[in-house]
Amino acid sequence: xxxxxxxxxxxxxxxxxxxxxxxxxxxxxxxxxxxxxxxxxxxxxxxxxxxxxxxxxxxxxxxxxxxxxxxxxxxxxxxxxxxxxxxxxxxxxxxxxxxxxxxxxxxxxxxxxxxxxxxxxxxxx
Amino acid sequence: xxxxxxxxxxxxxxxxxxxxxxxxxxxxxxxxxxxxxxxxxxxxxxxxxxxxxxxxxxxxxxxxxxxxxxxxxxxxxxxxxxxxxxxxxxxxxxxxxxxxxxxxxxxxxxxxxxxxxxxxxxxxxxxxxxxxxxxxxxxxxxxxxxxxxxxxxxxxxxxxxxxxxxxxxxxxxxxxxxxxxxxxxxxxxxxxxxxxxxxxxxxxxxxxxxxxxxxxxxxxxxxxxxxxxxxxxxxxxxxxxxxxxxxxxxxxxxxxxxxxxxxxxxxxxxxxxxxxxxxxxxxxxxxxxxxxxxxxxxxxxxxxxxxxxxxxxxxxxxxxxxxxxxxxxxxxxxxxxxxxxxxxxxxxxxxxxxxxxxxxxxxxxxxxx
Numbered sequence: 001x002x003x004x005x006x007x008x009x010x011x012x013x014x015x016x017x018x019x020x021x022x023x024x025x026x027x028x029x030x031x032x033x034x035x036x037x038x039x040x041x042x043x044x045x046x047x048x049x050x051x052x053x054x055x056x057x058x059x060x061x062x063x064x065x066x067x068x069x070x071x072x073x074x075x076x077x078x079x080x081x082x083x084x085x086x087x088x089x090x091x092x093x094x095x096x097x098x099x100x101x102x103x104x105x106x107x108x109x110x111x112x113x114x115x116x117x118x119x120x121x122x123x124x125x
Numbered sequence: 126x127x128x129x130x131x132x133x134x135x136x137x138x139x140x141x142x143x144x145x146x147x148x149x150x151x152x153x154x155x156x157x158x159x160x161x162x163x164x165x166x167x168x169x170x171x172x173x174x175x176x177x178x179x180x181x182x183x184x185x186x187x188x189x190x191x192x193x194x195x196x197x198x199x200x201x202x203x204x205x206x207x208x209x210x211x212x213x214x215x216x217x218x219x220x221x222x223x224x225x226x227x228x229x230x231x232x233x234x235x236x237x238x239x240x241x242x243x244x245x246x247x248x249x250x251x252x253x254x255x256x257x258x259x260x261x262x263x264x265x266x267x268x269x270x271x272x273x274x275x276x277x278x279x280x281x282x283x284x285x286x287x288x289x290x291x292x293x294x295x296x297x298x299x300x301x302x303x304x305x306x307x308x309x310x311x312x313x314x315x316x317x318x319x320x321x322x323x324x325x326x327x328x329x330x331x332x333x334x335x336x337x338x339x340x341x342x343x344x345x346x347x348x349x350x351x352x353x354x355x356x357x358x359x360x361x362x363x364x365x366x367x368x369x370x371x372x373x374x375x376x377x378x379x380x381x382x383x384x385x386x387x388x389x390x391x392x393x394x395x396x397x398x399x400x401x402x403x404x405x406x407x408x409x410x411x412x413x414x415x416x417x418x419x420x421x422x423x424x425x426x427x428x429x430x431x432x433x434x435x436x437x438x439x440x441x442x443x444x445x446x447x448x449x450x451x452x453x454x455x456x457x458x459x460x461x462x463x464x465x466x467x468x469x470x471x472x473x474x475x476x477x478x479x480x481x482x483x484x485x486x487x488x489x490x491x492x493x494x
Contacts, residue, residue: 033350034165036444037420037451055473057421059164059444060350081419 071100184247191261204384223395271331276321318359360484
């Protein structure tokens with residue numbers, strides 16, 4: 001079973017022990033188009049579920065990325081500063097945004113699993 | 126959200142769909158914002174080869190009968206009398222307060238003047254013309270015609286395969302030519318900073334011509350997204366953003382488009398204010414804005430001087446793919462308008478260092494002959 005969960009704002013979160021890796025979904029990167037800039041939070045910053053955590057900018061527009069759960073930023077993907085196009089090329093892998101120390105694991109249960117997210121995205125068309 | 130059923134379609138609508146375009150509402154039309162290649166690739170392709178743009182949503186009009194030149198000069202500050210046959214010129218419709226109602230291209234077709242106006246303004250422009258043109262001057266609209274732009278360094282060679290004579294056209298000239306058996310009117314101009322053409326084509330033949338041009342390996346379809354990033358790098362104004370009724374042609378740094386004779390004689394809407402601003406300087410001016418960092422600075426962003434006082438704002442901004450970084454344009458007070466002036470842009474609440482920069486951001490490549 002996949003340990004990846006999704007939000008209705010198209011962030012994904014993958015559990016890795018006590019931390020979680022966060023990024024934006026394949027659907028999100030397709031909708032954004034070519035990513036030209038990513039603004040990431042500083043390590044140590046406390047983020048709150050549903051609140052702005054990062055900014056991703058395409059040629060056309062800036063979009064906010066929200067924290068899927070509350071927690072503390074323990075790592076940010078500095079490679080995106082030099083190569084923001086990684087978000088398009090590999091949104092679920094090299095294009096990750098931050099790693100969070102999870103404040104409350106129960107918050108993950110409220111997020112969509114792969115199947116539910118797939119249905120959610122299909123419903124948007 | 127606009128219902129796509131209420132949106133108008135250009136003659137190339139089916140072709141855009143077939144090419145996999147992402148369609149968006151724009152100025153009352155359903156238009157391609159990008160194709161599967163994406164905005165960055167489309168932008169780069171236009172700068173290195175040739176891009177085909179559907180700009181059929183723009184308003185094509187014609188004035189004929191009577192003294193069309195005098196009639197149009199009563200509405201624009203451009204020197205229309207000085208426009209030689211088969212030449213084209215950029216000007217603006219101004220209001221009595223020197224605000225810009227729209228910007229447009231005017232071509233001297235010999236026995237008529239051909240206008241190309243912005244899609245979002247074309248109904249009000251037609252109404253404005255009908256209100257002020259004398260009865261003997263006839264206004265015709267060509268809403269069923271297509272308008273294609275072929276832009277980029279390969280554009281001339283591509284078109285010359287269909288009509289060798291168009292390669293000799295100079296920047297801002299006009300010619301009639303038969304392309305793939307279709308009678309077209311071409312201008313050697315565009316909205317990308319590159320050499321290229323705009324081609325007015327009968328609506329029922331527009332798709333045939335577009336398909337023929339796309340057969341050339343140098344040509345790829347380009348959407349509105351790249352059209353915007355190309356014109357921003359070229360320092361060209363977008364109506365409704367960089368210019369509108371609240372800005373004058375002088376503030377917009379478009380004085381070059383106002384004929385010397387027109388400045389001396391006046392007799393166009395807002396002439397007194399425009400002449401005064403040329404003589405004494407406006408209080409603010411449109412300039413290039415170059416962010417020091419990597420974050421794009423977008424339309425509406427406030428600009429502050431070193432003391433934290435607001436001295437202007439961004440009117441267009443984003444990422445310049447050929448420039449290789451964020452670029453913007455905006456209005457600043459005259460005291461802050463010199464290139465190199467350090468300012469702050471307030472991005473998401475945080476001041477970001479930016480500098481006033483000369484326009485264009487990317488060298489233009491017009492065919493001046």
